[in-house]
Amino acid sequence: xxxxxxxxxxxxxxxxxxxxxxxxxxxxxxxxxxxxxxxxxxxxxxxxxxxxxxxxxxxxxxxxxxxxxxxxxxxxxxxxxxxxxxxxxxxxxxxxxxxxxxxxxxxxxxxxxxxxxxxxxxxxxxxxxxxxxxxxxxxxxxxxxxxxxxxxxxxxxxxxxxxxxxxxxxxxxxxxxxxxxxxxxxxxxxxxxxxxxxxxxxxxxxxxxxxxxxxxxxxxxxxxxxxxxxxxxxxxxxxxxxxxxxxxxxxxxxxxxxxxxxxxxxxxxxxxxxxxxxxxxxxxxxxxxxxxxxxxxxxxxxxxxxxxxxxxxxxxxxxxxxxxxxxxxxxxxxxxxxxxxxxxxxxxxxxxxxxxxxxxxxxxxxxxxxxxxxxxxx
Amino acid sequence: xxxxxxxxxxxxxxxxxxxxxxxxxxxxxxxxxxxxxxxxxxxxxxxxxxxxxxxxxxxxxxxxxxxxxxxxxxxxxxxxxxxxxxxxxxxxxxxxxxxxxxxxxxxxxxxxxxxxxxxxxxxxxxxxxxxxxxxxxxxxxxxxxxxxxxxxxxxxxxxxxxxxxxxxxxxxxxxxxxxxxxxxxxxxxxxxxxxxxxxxxxxxxxxxxxxxxxxxxxxxxxxxxxxxxxxxxxxxxxxxxxxxxxxxxxxxxxxxxxxxxxxxxxxxxxxxxxxxxxxxxxxxxxxxxxxxxxxxxxxxxxxxxxxxxxxxxxxxxxxxxxxxxxxxxxxxxxxxxxxxxxxxxxxxxxxxxxxxxxxxxxxxxxxxxxxxxxxxxxxxxxxxxxxxxxxxxxxxxxxxxxxxxxxxxxxxxxxxxxxxxxxxxxxxxxxxxxxxxxxxxxxxxxxxxxxxxxxxxxxxxxxxxxxxxxxxxxxxxxxxxxxxxxxxxxxxxxxxxxxxxxxxxxxxxxxxxxxxxxxxxxxxxxxxxxxxxx
Numbered sequence: 054x055x056x057x058x059x060x061x062x063x064x065x066x067x068x069x070x071x072x073x074x075x076x077x078x079x080x081x082x083x084x085x086x087x088x089x090x091x092x093x094x095x096x097x098x099x100x101x102x103x104x105x106x107x108x109x110x111x112x113x114x115x116x117x118x119x120x121x122x123x124x125x126x127x128x129x130x131x132x133x134x135x136x137x138x139x140x141x142x143x144x145x146x147x148x149x150x151x152x153x154x155x156x157x158x159x160x161x162x163x164x165x166x167x168x169x170x171x172x173x174x175x176x177x178x179x180x181x182x183x184x185x186x187x188x189x190x191x192x193x194x195x196x197x198x199x200x201x202x203x204x205x206x207x208x209x210x211x212x213x214x215x216x217x218x219x220x221x222x223x224x225x226x227x228x229x230x231x232x233x234x235x236x237x238x239x240x241x242x243x244x245x246x247x248x249x250x251x252x253x254x255x256x257x258x259x260x261x262x263x264x265x266x267x268x269x270x271x272x273x274x275x276x277x278x279x280x281x282x283x284x285x286x287x288x289x290x291x292x293x294x295x296x297x298x299x300x301x302x303x304x305x306x307x308x309x310x311x312x313x314x315x316x317x318x319x320x321x322x323x324x325x326x327x328x329x330x331x332x333x334x335x336x337x338x339x340x341x342x343x344x345x346x347x348x349x350x351x352x353x354x355x356x357x358x359x360x361x362x363x364x365x366x367x368x369x370x371x372x373x374x375x376x377x378x379x380x381x382x383x384x385x386x387x388x389x390x391x392x393x394x395x396x397x398x399x400x401x402x403x404x405x406x407x408x409x410x411x412x413x414x415x416x417x418x419x420x421x422x423x424x425x426x427x428x429x430x431x
Numbered sequence: 432x433x434x435x436x437x438x439x440x441x442x443x444x445x446x447x448x449x450x451x452x453x454x455x456x457x458x459x460x461x462x463x464x465x466x467x468x469x470x471x472x473x474x475x476x477x478x479x480x481x482x483x484x485x486x487x488x489x490x491x492x493x494x495x496x497x498x499x500x501x502x503x504x505x506x507x508x509x510x511x512x513x514x515x516x517x518x519x520x521x522x523x524x525x526x527x528x529x530x531x532x533x534x535x536x537x538x539x540x541x542x543x544x545x546x547x548x549x550x551x552x553x554x555x556x557x558x559x560x561x562x563x564x565x566x567x568x569x570x571x572x573x574x575x576x577x578x579x580x581x582x583x584x585x586x587x588x589x590x591x592x593x594x595x596x597x598x599x600x601x602x603x604x605x606x607x608x609x610x611x612x613x614x615x616x617x618x619x620x621x622x623x624x625x626x627x628x629x630x631x632x633x634x635x636x637x638x639x640x641x642x643x644x645x646x647x648x649x650x651x652x653x654x655x656x657x658x659x660x661x662x663x664x665x666x667x668x669x670x671x672x673x674x675x676x677x678x679x680x681x682x683x684x685x686x687x688x689x690x691x692x693x694x695x696x697x698x699x700x701x702x703x704x705x706x707x708x709x710x711x712x713x714x715x716x717x718x719x720x721x722x723x724x725x726x727x728x729x730x731x732x733x734x735x736x737x738x739x740x741x742x743x744x745x746x747x748x749x750x751x752x753x754x755x756x757x758x759x760x761x762x763x764x765x766x767x768x769x770x771x772x773x774x775x776x777x778x779x780x781x782x783x784x785x786x787x788x789x790x791x792x793x794x795x796x797x798x799x800x801x802x803x804x805x806x807x808x809x810x811x812x813x814x815x816x817x818x819x820x821x822x823x824x825x826x827x828x829x830x831x832x833x834x835x836x837x838x839x840x841x842x843x844x845x846x847x848x849x850x851x852x853x854x855x856x857x858x859x860x861x862x863x864x865x866x867x868x869x870x871x872x873x874x875x876x877x878x879x880x881x882x883x884x885x886x887x888x889x890x891x892x893x894x895x896x897x898x899x900x901x902x903x904x905x906x907x908x909x910x911x912x913x914x915x916x917x918x919x920x921x922x923x924x925x926x927x928x929x930x931x932x933x934x935x936x937x938x939x940x941x942x943x944x945x946x947x948x949x950x951x952x953x954x955x956x957x958x959x960x961x962x963x964x965x
Binding site for chain 2: 103106107108109110111113114117118120121122123124125126128129131132133134135136139140142143146147149150152153154156157158161162203204205206207208209292293294384385387388391392395396399400403406407410413414428429430
């Protein structure tokens, strides 16, 4: 396969992995974030944890694999982004640390203080990563303060606190709200009684909030944030590094793609449609359809961000010419080709057995079930 | 130039997080297969006790697994956060096994671990058995891919430097996968994991036997662990990875350091059993030697020689000098001279570019290095011998200790009289930390012995770090140490609590603490534990 196509395919595949992560582990994080909000009693919280109990670990692998795939396919992004966003990424990791141990250890002891402490841990493990991912994406639109030297060593000059600017915080809230909504729609499918009612109500509320915030972010980009355009001619089919091009700032640049490739408009349309479906189906008490609506919304929102930035991945605010794009951060043609076939082979198999797992564990969990199985469940 | 404290702190952080992660990995590797064997016995015989065994040891497995997952997360991202230049320089090759590990192994292991714990009532017996086997296969597959990645750091085959992109690029994926160093490492490492799993089950079962509790349960667990452990310890020792130390220059240096082989000897070389290596004089004081043994062990032959440190040093100095020329040509090409003669001259020397880069520690410009700096850089290529020498002997010593213990356990278990050998049972309990110490020390030998390289002969460690501040490193290191220590305390607490409780923690009503033993005064305290948990 030619290099240019492989570069595009890997942009799509990394997107697929991130969306896979957000759609699957997204609801685990949402359930975690809502643990103390929706679960009023210990049994209710255990119901919530056990709806995701058999699945969260497999779902989290989307995140780990996305990390590995970025390393393999976009080594420059892996290097520059993860060392630059050092504290943001460590914050995500430290928050995620609470999850495996929280799930596994929480219900092994009866002491309410023990359980309450782990519940806070699981809340942090759900809410903090969701927020930070959005903040990081928000900062991509504003540009990140990094440079590259002639040997491709990157230096990041910003601080962690600079990431927490108003626009990025709105993006963070979009992300947190969307994953919390996603968790709530999942709980609609898997619980009953009071808990189910609460999940239904909060799904509607969160979908409306996300719609408002997402629209706000869009208007903000239209009115107040400059985009980038590549100004030198580049050979997208050749091996190149981010040092081999020039880039300029252009007002409205982040919306250019929607006039250049009109089909891309489908992403925000899907996002808003998904949110609307979530509201309507939650109101109609159709949990599974609400979950599908929410999944569409998550997919649409992530695609909107990716499409708007294309071909950029990580713009530099210090010198736009250093900005990372899908054309100049990739591995060699050989590696991209091998990894493409590996992914083509394994992803369908993964989807197959994951689906089997969900199928086997389907159905609603009740507080009565938890009380009958208190030693063998989370 | 890159601050040395930044390099040291980054190394320390990686070492701590990796060694900590590896406290949990070997038990996962070994116990998962033991669970699969126990469950196979359950499905074949239909005896309830085997299912109880899977569930109880599975509970302990879960407590350990949770921390394995937690600490594993760090490892997937730490190359990017702290070793950014490394990630850029070798991501084209090194990233692939990591991504494949996710796709092929982590998904398998992590998806089925959920069904293992929660699927008992949802799956048929055969389906559940299959799930358990897939967990075991998945975790072992992940070991395969991460060791292919690590093996490539020790012996970087199937790759070539590309001056246009300023990085190493893959030339032959099959060579990377079938790297002999990786294959040897894989077998050695997973076998060490199996021994860890076996020692864990043996020691805890021995505890129940000494307490005369749940004997049928303990006996069967003991027997399975003893036979599994016996096969594994034989494999660890026979397939010890010293056979991987003759491949590649850095592996050779490592071997020379491990054996304090200062001079090249006439083959077959003598083996220094014990002594005090002295880096200053390049001699081993008070050495006790076994004639010919080293040659036999390391080369599996009587006529191949093992290169000594002094000869390696001379060779490395030559390669550093060639590396300086390679670096000068690289700069020329980076500044636009891509004429054929320049490229050809560079191609002839590029295998030594890495040696030239060693000088970056002393001078940014490499080409202006002084004689003294060149000598210093050559000295850097020899790791500190004494720690390597002792660490390796500690690992091997523990290996032989476990060989004796496990062989005896296996023998008496076949004789059905192991319960009467209280000395053996006590020795097993005391030796429980042995496999963990051996594993950690083994990794120390492998990675400390790789210095000063992060990628052998290609990329020096001090160039590999991310450009972060020393303060960043102090803070993140403190965060990791604090967080990990806290988690370790919690994990140990739960592990000891449930191990002492034994199968009674399943609440089936079939085991010791749930039955009325009349005047069982001695068990008052664990009974309290049951009550707490209930």
